[in-house]
Amino acid sequence: MTAPEGGHLDPASWHAPVVGVIGGLGPAATAVFLDVLVRATDARSDQEHLDLLVSQHSSTPDRTAKILDTDGTAADPGPVIAADARMLERAGVDLLVLPCNTAHHFVRGVHESTSVPFLSIVEVTAAAAARAVEGTGRPVAVFATEGNVHAEVFQDALRDVGAEACVPDRALQDRINTIIYEQVKANRPVDRELFEGCVDEALAAGAGTVVLGCTELSVVYDQQGFRGDPRMIDSLTELARHTITAACRPLAPAFA
Numbered sequence: 001m002t003a004p005e006g007g008h009l010d011p012a013s014w015h016a017p018v019v020g021v022i023g024g025l026g027p028a029a030t031a032v033f034l035d036v037l038v039r040a041t042d043a044r045s046d047q048e049h050l051d052l053l054v055s056q057h058s059s060t061p062d063r064t065a066k067i068l069d070t071d072g073t074a075a076d077p078g079p080v081i082a083a084d085a086r087m088l089e090r091a092g093v094d095l096l097v098l099p100c101n102t103a104h105h106f107v108r109g110v111h112e113s114t115s116v117p118f119l120s121i122v123e124v125t126a127a128a129a130a131r132a133v134e135g136t137g138r139p140v141a142v143f144a145t146e147g148n149v150h151a152e153v154f155q156d157a158l159r160d161v162g163a164e165a166c167v168p169d170r171a172l173q174d175r176i177n178t179i180i181y182e183q184v185k186a187n188r189p190v191d192r193e194l195f196e197g198c199v200d201e202a203l204a205a206g207a208g209t210v211v212l213g214c215t216e217l218s219v220v221y222d223q224q225g226f227r228g229d230p231r232m233i234d235s236l237t238e239l240a241r242h243t244i245t246a247a248c249r250p251l252a253p254a255f256a
Contacts, residue, residue, distance in 0.1 A: 009053075009092035017247050018051045020093030020116070022084050024058035025077075025100035026185055029215030029236065032222050033099040036240040040255035050247050053093055055084045063102040064147030082109030089114045097121070097243050101213045101235055102148040117246075122213075124242045125235040126157035129211045132233055138208030139164040140233075143176050143198065145214050154213050166207055172198060176217075184216035192224045199231055209233055228254075 009018060023030035034054065043049045061075035068074075081103055085096055096118045098107065104122045111118065129140045142154045142165050149155075155165040168176060175198050183190045195217075199210050210232045212218055218236030221227060227237075241255055 008090075011092075014051050014092070015047075016051075017094035018053060018092060019243055019247060020085070020088030020091070020096045021052055021054040022057070022081060022088065022096060022098040022103075022110075023054050024056045025060055025063065025081075025098070025103050026216060027056060027058045028184060028187075028219050030054070030056055030099055032219050033215070033236050033240060036222065036237060037243060040237075040240050040252050041244050042250040042252045048249070050244065050249060053088055053091055055088060057084050060084075063100070063106065064145045067102070067105060067147035067151050076106075077103065078106035078109045081106055082113050085110040085114045085116070085118075089116045095119060095243070095246055097239060099215050099236055099239055101125075101153060101215060102145045102151075104153050105147070105151045119239070119242055119246055121215075121235050121239040122153055122157045125211060125213065125233060125238045126154060126161050126163070128238050129158065129209055129233045130161040130163040133163055133208035136208045138206060139166040141166050141168070141202035141205075141207035141210045142213050143168070143202070143210055143217055145180060146173065146177060148213060149173070154211060166202075166205075168198075168202065172201055176214075179220065180214055180216045184219050190220050190224055192220075195220050195224065195226075203231060211235065 041049050060080045061077040063077050065074045066076055096116050101122055133140055140158055140163050149167050158165040179195055202210050212221055212232055212234045215236050218234050221234045244251055
């Protein structure tokens with residue numbers, strides 16, 4: 001690892017590659033991401049785990065609010081995300097990750113203002129979903145925020161890897177929004193049956209798999225007993241797995 005001029009990491013005590021986590025989008029999702037990183041690493045001591053620098057910037061403006069903004073009054077999260085990326089680069093990280101799917105719409109500023117490699121949660125998840133439906137002729141159902149769907153973040157990513165996306169109808173999206181905003185983001189109990197009913201409805205309508213393209217839904221997946229469920233591709237898990245392998249660490253058998 002080579003820290004840039006003005007950096008603070010001591011290469012003698014930090015094991016490269018150091019991963020910079022642009023976090024807080026939202027806070028619970030970042031906390032679960034860090035927990036999954038630990039569980040998904042095949043490590044036998046503290047020292048065999050990844051070295052991370054985490055920016056838990058929870059006050060970053062709402063991503064969906066800006067995407068859906070029609071009168072120009074919503075605060076722009078793009079410059080904030082880019083500034084956090086630059087802060088992590090100055091500190092000396094070797095790899096950047098952003099455990100938020102909707103924020104992918106704003107990552108151009110990260111690419112333009114930093115030289116550190118950036119691992120995309122959307123790209124690795126779309127690739128996993130394409131593999132899951134390969135040869136079936138079925139589309140991939142995208143469960144995400146209203147902003148993510150409106151910006152066609154996953155629709156574009158899936159198209160790039162040769163898969164077809166299907167987005168929820170209004171009634172189903174409203175139920176997904178309830179889980180994301182009124183339950184997980186509001187720090188309230190999650191309706192597990194509502195979540196599972198949404199998945200079942202998408203599959204019954206012809207989807208070959210369901211992408212959990214919002215990291216708040218990843219919180220449900222991880223904490224409500226859905227981990228390993230073959231019906232779903234979880235974006236936070238995919239990012240954790242690829243972060244570990246990009247850092248040249250082995251995956252724990254349950255995540256390999």
